[in-house]
Amino acid sequence: MKNIKLTIEYDGRRYLGWQRLGSSDKTIQGKIESVLFQMTGEKIEIIGSGRTDAGTHARGQVANFKTESELSPLEMLNFLNRYLPNDIVIKDVTEMSERFHARYNASGKQYSYYVWNDVIPTAFYRHHSFYVPQELNLEKMEKAAEKLLGTHDFIGFSALKKTKKSTVRKIEEIRIEKNGAMLHFTFIGNGFLHKMIRILTGTLLEIGMGKLDINIIDEVLANKIRQDAGETVPAAGLFLDEVFYE
Known part of the structure; x- marks a missing residue:
């Protein structure tokens, strides 16, 4: 076999x-x-x-x-x-080897999320990015992203209801890079909860727009209330880049 x-x-x-x-x-x-x-x-x-x-x-x-x-x-x-x-x-x-298991042996994952940030939409990338015409404060978003690094209970940034399984995850890196009108978010961690990347991205974007204060990150990590975080951005901008194995 x-x-x-x-x-x-x-x-x-x-x-x-x-x-x-x-x-x-x-x-x-x-x-x-x-x-x-x-x-x-x-x-x-x-x-x-x-x-x-x-x-x-x-x-x-x-x-x-x-x-x-x-x-x-x-x-x-x-x-x-x-x-x-x-x-x-x-x-x-x-x-x-016979013992390899794609899910249980995975030690981490890298995801990308793409945002087209310009007053003019895009014809070419509309199926692979989220269109945000509002001006964004990149510095505020980067400071907010730093608060997410490390080991936390991320249930407030997920679509999960109460669960017996652990909702503690470790985020090792979040990068936000701008190339012309395209914003590229990179998330690297040991695992991510249901819709967690999309909710984290939505929260960072709302901080960048000025709709949410940067301290909302600390508040949601503490109170674990999903409704206090940002919107869930569409799936179209999300890519699973790589799965890591020891």
């Missing part, structure tokens, strides 16, 4: 997210599993490093699956990219 690791790139705008949903064929996992069945004749369930929401994109999603197939990694790569839709691309296929 082989344990195969996939590195996957996808444009999520046509899909209902990563996770297979019943009989729907509009998920990333479902599309890949369908082609794996064609390739191997086996009913395979792939394990992703985590779920991405409807409309979210990925440059480096990771998944693994078990198979009895005698095909080489290169043959699998070629087959998958031949039969998958052209908005889902397998970038790498590697045979791993």
Whole structure:
């Protein structure tokens, strides 16, 4: 039995997210599993490093699956990219040890969020960024981002209700870079809660617009009240860049 690791790139705008949903064929996992069945004749369930929401994109999603197939990694790569839709691309296929698990072995992730910040909207990047015409105070946003670094309970910056699972995460780095009209937010941490990146970005943007005070970061970390944080920005601007493994 082989344990195969996939590195996957996808444009999520046509899909209902990563996770297979019943009989729907509009998920990333479902599309890949369908082609794996064609390739191997086996009913395979792939394990992703985590779920991405409807409309979210990925440059480096990771998944693994078990198979009895005698095909080489290169043959699998070629087959998958031949039969998958052209908005889902397998970038790498590697045979791993039996113990490798795409989700449980992940030590961290990097996400990007893109904001088109100009009075004139964009025709080319409208499906891969969030349009914000208001002027933003980048210095205030960077100071607010510094408050988010380190280990905190981030439930107030997530779409989760009460949960028995830990909502403590560590953010190692947040960068905000401006290239012309495009703002590029980079988030690196050991894990992120449901819609956490989108809520953090929305909060930083509202601080940049002057709608929220910079101290709202400390308040939400302390009171854990989701409604006090900023809006959830759209999924279109969000990319899973990379999954880290020890």
